[in-house]
Amino acid sequence: MPLTIAADHVVLDIEGTTSATGYVLDVLYPYSRARLGALLTERAADPAVRRATEQVRRLIGEPDAGPARVAAVLLAWLDEDRKAAPLKTLQGILWSEGFAAGDLVSHFYADVPPALRRWHRAGTRLSVYSSGSVAAQRAWFAHSPAGDLLPLLDGCYDIENAGPKQSAASYHVISAALGSAPERTLFLSDRPSELDAARTAGWLTVRVRRPGEPYADRVGGTHPETAAFTDLHVGPPRDTCALDDKHGTPARRGPRPPRVRNTRTDSGR
Numbered sequence: 001m002p003l004t005i006a007a008d009h010v011v012l013d014i015e016g017t018t019s020a021t022g023y024v025l026d027v028l029y030p031y032s033r034a035r036l037g038a039l040l041t042e043r044a045a046d047p048a049v050r051r052a053t054e055q056v057r058r059l060i061g062e063p064d065a066g067p068a069r070v071a072a073v074l075l076a077w078l079d080e081d082r083k084a085a086p087l088k089t090l091q092g093i094l095w096s097e098g099f100a101a102g103d104l105v106s107h108f109y110a111d112v113p114p115a116l117r118r119w120h121r122a123g124t125r126l127s128v129y130s131s132g133s134v135a136a137q138r139a140w141f142a143h144s145p146a147g148d149l150l151p152l153l154d155g156c157y158d159i160e161n162a163g164p165k166q167s168a169a170s171y172h173v174i175s176a177a178l179g180s181a182p183e184r185t186l187f188l189s190d191r192p193s194e195l196d197a198a199r200t201a202g203w204l205t206v207r208v209r210r211p212g213e214p215y216a217d218r219v220g221g222t223h224p225e226t227a228a229f230t231d232l233h234v235g236p237p238r239d240t241c242a243l244d245d246k247h248g249t250p251a252r253r254g255p256r257p258p259r260v261r262n263t264r265t266d267s268g269r
């Protein structure tokens with residue numbers, strides 16, 4: 001059933017929405033599991049590693065925890081898929097290096113890259129909000145089987161630079177960074193609790209309910225739903241959509257606003 005949403009900005013969840021949870025759990029998680037211990041010991045002086053290690057110590061209330069104890073805690077969190085900021089930071093380091101080395105290629109559902117290109121072409125701005133770190137998000141989009149999707153993105157947001165995904169405050173932070181009206185910003189996610197938080201912040205929401213994904217059978221929620229991006233049309237209402245040629249291609253709606261730089265991204269995408 002086609003769904004049309006009047007939005008200027010689409011913010012994407014990754015796991016379960018653009019991409020298969022199974023792929024993240026079966027490919028990415030083992031890759032980080034095998035390398036976390038060495039990262040903590042061999043690169044302990046790296047500022048990002050040191051900061052993440054300190055965060056773990058603070059979270060478990062053990063200021064003197066050694067690398068073995070910190071690694072054990074991180075692996076336990078990884079096994080329970082806990083979205084803990086230091087785990088996500090360290091995984092992001094390992095994964096982005098794995099993508100750059102050619103060890104990893106990301107996964108996108110087949111309907112996603114064409115839809116993102118279509119929306120981008122029509123002038124809709126695209127950003128990501130995922131528990132995966134900004135570094136992981138950027139590598140994920142840059143190394144897709146459908147080519148480099150990173151140029152399609154305006155912004156990347158995670159639990160460090162925006163906050164937890166179940167908190168409405170995080171969506172206010174993102175709205176401020178994007179400079180977009182909340183009521184013209186659409187969040188696509190598989191998790192009803194994230195969608196509830198986005199809606200509390202005044203955003204538009206669509207629940208992406210892909211067969212086989214962990215949250216697909218979860219009942220409840222009152223968000224509009226789609227099983228794929230194919231039938232999801234984003235843009236101004238049809239009667240106000242200017243057409244720029246005889247084939248009916250939607251015209252770009254004015255110049256693209258300047259990119260908003262993330263505090264932790266190096267190129268502002």
Ligand SMILES: CSCCC(=O)C(=O)COP(=O)(O)O
Pocket residue numbers: 013014015016024028083129130131132133136137140165
């Ligand atoms: C490229 S991000 C890897 C996936 C991940 O680690 C994660 O936590 C994704 O969570 P999401 O918020 O996208 O459901």
Ligand SMILES: [Mg+2]
Pocket residue numbers: 013014015016017189190191
């Ligand atoms: Mg998700």
